[in-house]
Amino acid sequence: SNQFVVAIMGDSTxxxxxxxxxxxAIYNNSPMLVLVLDNRVTAMTGHQPHPGTGRTAMGIRINxxxxxxxxxxxxxxxxxxIDPFNVKDxxxxxxxxxxxxxxxKxxxxxxxxxxxxxxxxSNAIRKGISIPTYTIDNNLCRACGLCYNQIGCPAIIPMDDKKAYIESILxxxxxxxxxxxxxxAIKPRIESSKNWEDLWRID
Ligand code: SF4
Ligand code: SF4
Structure with a gap:
């Protein structure tokens, strides 16, 4: 059959x-796509380190x-x-x-x-770095719904006329x-900066 399992987990999990x-799964030849959402921290319980963060529980750098x-x-x-911010790739x-x-299989x-x-x-706010938010050009939006139906971003809200609106604080x-x-129809409201890009670097 063409059925397979998709297993999604965070990195700490x-x-x-x-x-x-x-x-x-590998031992039993189970057809399975495993997707790890790796944000390099135990986000769900308060940003503790785990063995993939390169920091021990005492905060010491380690492989x-x-x-x-x-x-x-x-x-x-x-x-x-993969880089989830690169949609096409x-x-x-x-x-x-x-x-x-x-x-x-x-x-x-x-x-x-x-x-x-x-x-x-939080690092951006602490360092005074602007967050490059996005906005909808109401004249270009055709109310197709792709942005608010497909990617689950809480900042994108459908309006009464089905056009999209971005709540910039989110x-x-x-x-x-x-x-x-x-x-x-979606454009930067505030342009990105090198300081902002640097905050995303994982080293
Ligand atoms: S902004 Fe959203 S709803 Fe409007 S055209 Fe683009 S994808 Fe469609
Ligand atoms: S509105 Fe959502 S999907 Fe669009 S840039 Fe902002 S955070 Fe990303």
Whole structure:
């Protein structure tokens, strides 16, 4: 059959709960696409470090235990890292991974890697760096609904006429909505800066 499982997890959950399941999946040739949403921190419980952060519980720098290395070590042959802010490349990688899962009836793992938005935003506020928010050009918006139906961003709100509106206080400038709008109706309200880009760097 062409059925397969899609397993989605955060990076900290990968380390504390998903490795045994991944071993079983690869051992049993389970057709499964594993998607790790890797923001390099234990965001759900208060931004504690985990073995992938490169910091110990005492805050000391140390070599990280990479998700990709664990997956490869277990025997996952298809392991890719993507940037979720690059929509086109991410979609291409997903299509390739799904094809691999279906053709080989086994596991593929995609690590979707970007720093935690909350941490980036709080660092930006602390350092006085402007967040490059986006806005909708009401004249260009055709009310197609793609942006508010497809990507789940809480900043994008449908109006009574079905055109989109971006609540700027909830926008953190990822640009994903701009990339998917078929009518080029989404524009930067505040341009990005090198300081802002640097905050997203994962080193
Ligand atoms: S995707 Fe573009 S055209 Fe469609 S609702 Fe959103 S802003 Fe409007
Ligand atoms: S730029 Fe990102 S955070 Fe801002 S509205 Fe678009 S999708 Fe949401």
């Amino acid at each position: 990968f380390y504390h709960a998903c490795i045994p399941a991944l071993i079983n 990280e235990v990479k998700i990709e290395d664990i997956a490869s070590g277990i025997g996952v042959r298809y392991v890719k890292t 991410s979609i291409e990688e997903f299509i390739k991974a799904i094809k691999y899962v279906l053709d080989n 086994t596991v593929a793992l995609i690590n979707s890697r970007r720093a935690c938005t909350l941490m980036v935003a 926008c953190f400038g990822c640009s994903v909505c701009m990339q998917i709008c078929p009518y080029n």
